[in-house]
Amino acid sequence: MLDSVLVANRxxxxxxxxxxxxxxxxxxxxxxxxxxxxxxxxxxxxxxxxLGPAAPAQSYLDTAKVIEAARATGARAIHPxxxxxSENAAFARAVVDAxxxxxxxxxxxxxxxxxxxxxxxxxxxxxxxxxAGTREPVSDLDAAARAAREIGYPVMVKAAGGGGGIGMGVxxxxxxxxxxxxxxxxxxxxxxxxxxxxxxxLERYIxxxxxxxxxxxGLADGTVVALGERDCSVQRRHQKVVEESPSPGLTPELxxxxxxxxxxxxxxxxxRGAGTVxxxxxxxxxxxxxxxxxxxxxxxxxxxxLVTGLDLVEHQIRVAAGEVYGLEVRPRGHAIEFRVYAxxxxxxxxxxxxxxxxxxxxxxxxxxxxxxxxxxxVTPFYDPLMxxxxxxxxxxxxxxxxxxxxxxxxxxxxxxxxLPFCAELLDHPDFVSGDYDTGLVSRMR
Amino acid sequence: MPEVRAEMVANVWKIVVAExxxxxxxxTLVILESMKMEIPVIAEDAGxxxxxxxxxxxxxQEGDLIAVIE
Numbered sequence: 001m002l003d004s005v006l007v008a009n010r011x012x013x014x015x016x017x018x019x020x021x022x023x024x025x026x027x028x029x030x031x032x033x034x035x036x037x038x039x040x041x042x043x044x045x046x047x048x049x050x051l052g053p054a055a056p057a058q059s060y061l062d063t064a065k066v067i068e069a070a071r072a073t074g075a076r077a078i079h080p081x082x083x084x085x086s087e088n089a090a091f092a093r094a095v096v097d098a099x100x101x102x103x104x105x106x107x108x109x110x111x112x113x114x115x116x117x118x119x120x121x122x123x124x125x126x127x128x129x130x131x132a133g134t135r136e137p138v139s140d141l142d143a144a145a146r147a148a149r150e151i152g153y154p155v156m157v158k159a160a161g162g163g164g165g166i167g168m169g170v171x172x173x174x175x176x177x178x179x180x181x182x183x184x185x186x187x188x189x190x191x192x193x194x195x196x197x198x199x200x201x202l203e204r205y206i207x208x209x210x211x212x213x214x215x216x217x218g219l220a221d222g223t224v225v226a227l228g229e230r231d232c233s234v235q236r237r238h239q240k241v242v243e244e245s246p247s248p249g250l251t252p253e254l255x256x257x258x259x260x261x262x263x264x265x266x267x268x269x270x271x272r273g274a275g276t277v278x279x280x281x282x283x284x285x286x287x288x289x290x291x292x293x294x295x296x297x298x299x300x301x302x303x304x305x306l307v308t309g310l311d312l313v314e315h316q317i318r319v320a321a322g323e324v325y326g327l328e329v330r331p332r333g334h335a336i337e338f339r340v341y342a343x344x345x346x347x348x349x350x351x352x353x354x355x356x357x358x359x360x361x362x363x364x365x366x367x368x369x370x371x372x373x374x375x376x377x378v379t380p381f382y383d384p385l386m387x388x389x390x391x392x393x394x395x396x397x398x399x400x401x402x403x404x405x406x407x408x409x410x411x412x413x414x415x416x417x418x419l420p421f422c423a424e425l426l427d428h429p430d431f432v433s434g435d436y437d438t439g440l441v442s443r444m445r
Numbered sequence: 446m447p448e449v450r451a452e453m454v455a456n457v458w459k460i461v462v463a464e465x466x467x468x469x470x471x472x473t474l475v476i477l478e479s480m481k482m483e484i485p486v487i488a489e490d491a492g493x494x495x496x497x498x499x500x501x502x503x504x505x506q507e508g509d510l511i512a513v514i515e
Contacts, residue, residue, distance in 0.1 A: 350453050
């Protein structure tokens with residue numbers, strides 16, 4: 001019987017998972033670093049365990065400490081959130097070996113999808129379209145240059161084991177390739193998390209692409225269902241800032257093809273639980289290629305929740321507990337998420353600090369998932385996400401109007417924040433029309 | 446003498462130059478890390494690194510002196 005869940009994460013996602021865990025009548029256990037002791041996710045949990053100092057390696061990434069915290073508190077399951085240990089197959093295995101329930105896909109599926117090169121090859125076999133790219137890991141610059149010339153510039157250079165867009169770079173010639181290769185190798189070594197080597201992947205870079213991903217849910221009976229798509233093309237430094245569902249850039253025919261491909265991708269690895277199949281869409285050609293699969297809950301999952309009416313964390317827990325049931329999905333309306341980052345709204349450079357004022361907007365069609373409140377300090381040790389402001393409307397126009405009101409009503413003083421950028425975006429003709437691609441933010445700056 | 450100051454709260458991840466080194470405009474002096482992002486601190490003028498006020502692992506606050514170029 002699953003009666004308690006330890007949430008091995010921090011900030012907004014830990015708080016959001018804890019809310020559902022408690023709502024299901026289960027006991028919620030938080031783990032935290034010294035730097036996070038005062039944050040809402042710690043105080044709102046039924047039980048909290050201090051892991052160690054602020055540095056992630058000594059707290060949130062210390063697998064032995066996390067499992068020991070579960071043992072000490074009698075927690076029966078572990079929810080990893082996103083980032084940190086969520087895509088670490090060895091950790092997932094250690095959780096299962098400790099006799100605990102891992103709220104996520106089978107460790108084998110994490111492993112197969114965690115290596116982007118392996119994932120890419122696997123998807124090609126399953127009949128999911130992929131971009132021209134390297135089928136073997138590239139480990140030095142000479143090999144990278146040969147591969148780039150074969151694929152044809154421009155190419156995207158990324159760490160095979162990396163995630164979240166960190167360290168990714170576009171190379172347009174041999175000279176810029178050297179820089180992108182070094183950057184990707186360094187990111188692989190520093191933020192890889194899973195312990196993957198500095199293997200690098202090169203893929204043909206699509207100009208004027210939309211980043212569109214499909215939310216899937218693998219049920220306990222083996223069925224994989226698609227819960228619609230999210231358009232995540234508003235990005236800075238290859239990291240998402242705003243996401244919406246449905247995507248304004250897909251024809252119904254392309255949407256149908258993408259959802260079917262995502263289901264095939266999930267079935268190819270016998271996927272269980274919530275996962276995301278990320279794709280690049282060539283807006284002009286109305287075609288798509290597989291980018292990567294994220295074997296965990298995604299930051300932007302609330303937009304899918306708003307249009308489907310489902311609680312994805314609840315389904316993750318029910319599937320992990322082995323509950324067998326079917327699911328019919330009928331997305332309705334339009335949802336947009338704005339990531340409220342602690343960064344300046346012009347250059348997007350980090351601006352941590354103590355929060356003096358924190359006033360969230362509220363009302364019909366507004367949802368805020370936040371990790372902080374007034375009096376907390378946003379520290380430089382973790383990612384800059386302070387909150388996710390989500391709006392829902394029957395139509396995209398209604399969601400946009402609600403977004404403008406909600407952004408204007410959100411008051412944050414202390415750390416720098418990108419709310420002024422969100423307001424600017426909501427008045428930008430390309431975003432308003434829906435005809436935008438991943439280059440939108442750099443064109444605005 | 447131009448002073449180079451931190452633009453934000455950050456950890457000093459890497460020291461690239463040493464006191465006494467000659468630098469060109471645009472050279473990286475140190476690399477800060479804040480919120481999972483590397484932020485190179487660059488020399489805005491050519492010159493010599495007269496003083497280096499931080500060490501790897503230090504935490505700097507916004508406005509803290511990092512280096513003096515002469």
